[in-house]
Amino acid sequence: MIKVDAINKSFGDKVVLNNFSSNFESGKINLIIGRSGSGKTIAIKCMLGLHEVDSGAIFFDKRNFSVINDIQRKKIRKEIGVVFQGSALFDSMSVFENVMFPLRMSERMSVREMKQRVDFCLNRVDLKGAHDLFPSELSGGMQKRVAIARAISLNPKYLFCDEPNSGLDPTTATVIDNLLKEITYENGITTVINTHDMNSVVDIGDHIVFIKEGVKKWEGDKKNFLSSKNxxxxxxKSSSKLFV
Amino acid sequence: MYFLITTGQYILFLIKIFSRFESRRVYFPKIIHEINELGMSSIGFVAFISIFVGAVVTLQVAYNMENPLLPTYLIGLASRDSIILEFSPTMISLVLAGKIGSHISSSLGTMRVTEQIDALEVMGINSASYLVFPKICATIIINPFLIILSIALGIIGGWLAGNLTGICPTEEFLLGLQYEFIPFNLAYALIKTVIFAFIITTVCAFFGYTTKGGALEVGQASTKGVVYTSILIIICNYFITHLLLN
Structure with missing residues (x-):
């Protein structure tokens, strides 16, 4: 479980996150939703330690991520998988090397085991024949799937996805959503997804947090989300055609 | 104020590069890769410039030594010293700052804006050390070879120009090359080269690594990297010369 406890983050005079708190439970898909610029990405980057919080704390299964040193952070980061908005695949590496990379750096497996794990991950995201392709040769949906394969290669306990559906057509977006859902339930991962895609909210959201201008305005499950009068x-919701 | 902030950030960046290394096994193939990418790919470019500039240096020296009282072999001597002391280590380093430096800035800048550096950090990797340390090692290893090659080709270019135009026959040029040769001059050139290699890599990497924004900012970071590197090379050139030759 990830517990976010009253975090604040500002850039100069601009307050991006204001007293943001939430609990993201294991084995569930936790969605952070809100308009562009509402602070969703910064919230995720704070949880990942890419931005330091001004105040407040972030706990990964009771381990306070905000106060530990670099070496302890490194240990927690080995348990985290991330799918970035633009996929963030390494341009100079093939699909196979991209997925192999976290395994190689973690130095926990033999070369044979690593290759088997890469094959498993690529099969899992349905990219069997794409081993030797480079990111520039892939479509947006394929890049996202490689990014998911890379994120799950180390069997993460926590999976973060920053707008996994951005720039994808609705069909591919549904494929990515379903993939994230299956992976989360299969492995009991704590998954946190940033999105403003209403289809994702309806399809896969177990726990939903709504942010507006850096402030949490609403939190609850999918049923309550649909009926909420907040x-x-x-x-x-009314800005989405899905609810008109 | 901007200068102080940037200098402070640059020093912190250097500390980050030289702290929390990954295992040696990770760096070795990357250093070999960078030697190929940054050094070997520059050989043709350096060779081409060196031959022509060596020839021009010889022609200019000859032009300034038309006095019949001055022996012709001085053309070879002056060309040799100009090439070893200044042209190869400094001018070629400035040229490499443009070629290697812009490559480093733009590649790291692109990695930054496409979140590839964030991806490395999230994997628990010290991205500065992982990405920049192999480049520093590679340029420190390969640049001295490039400069030695440049010196050799510059002198050959000078000899060709002198010989083909008839202003300095081969025997005279060779005599000039050997006359009162000071081996320390070569050491001086190589010391300068290593320091300049460090400046080229770290300054350009700093501007690339700290890029914020998009494609436009990557271009600006690349330009800034090359400009600041060139200025630093010129300033350091003065101080190194003052320290080593006076």
Missing amino acids: KDLCEF
């Missing part, structure tokens, strides 16, 4: 949430 003014800000209703405004957000």
Whole structure:
């Protein structure tokens, strides 16, 4: 479980996250939703330690990520998989090398075991024949699937996805959503996804947190989400054609 | 103020590069790769420039030594010293700052804006050390070879120009090359080269690594990297010369 406890983050005078708290449970898909610029990506980057929080704490299964040193952070980071908005695949490496990379750096497996794990991960995301292709040769959906394969290669306990559906057509977006859902349930991962895609909310959201201008405005499950009368949430929902 | 902040950030960046190394097994293949990417690919370029500039240096020296009282072999001597002391280590380093430096800045800048550096950090890897340390090792290893090659080709270019135009026959040029040769001059050139290699790699890497924004900012980082590297090379050139030759 990931516990975010009253975190604040500002850039200069601009407050990006204001007293943001939530619990993200294991084996569930936790969605952070909100408009562009509402602070979703910064919230995830704070949880990953890519931005230091100004105040507050982030706990990974009771381990306070905000106060530990680099070596202890490194240990926790080995348990984290991330799918970035733009996939963030290494351009100079093939698909196979991209997925192999975290395994090679973790130095826990033999070469044979690593190759088997890469094959397993690529099969899992349905990219069997793409081993030797380079990121520039892949479509957006394939890049996302490679990014997911790379993120799960080390069997992470926590999976973060920053807008996994951005730039994808609705069909491919559904494929990615379903893949994330299956991986989360199969392995009991704590998955946190940033999105403003209403289809994702309806299809895969177990626990939903709605942010507006850096402030948490609403939190609950999918059932409550659909029936909630929260003014800000209703405004957000009404902007989606799905709810018109 | 900007200068102080940037200098502070640069020093912190250097500390990050030289702390929390990954295992040696990770760096070795990367250093070999960088030697090929940064050094070997520059050989043709360096060779081409060196031959022509060596020839021009010889022609200019000859042009300034038309006095019949001055022996012709001085053309070879002056060309040799110009090439070893200044042209090869400094001018070629400036040229490499443009070629290697812009490559380093733009590749790291692109990695930054496409979140590849964030991806490395999230995997628990010290991205500065992983990405930049092999480049520093590679340029420190390969640049001295490039400069030695440049010196040799510059002198050959000078000899060709002198010989083909008839302003300095081969015997005279060879005599000039050997006359009162000071071996320390070569050491001086190589010391300069190593320091310049460090500056080229770290300054350009710094501007690439700290890029914020998109494609436009990557281009700006690349330009900044080359400009600041060139300025630093010129300033360091003065101080190194003052320290080593005076």
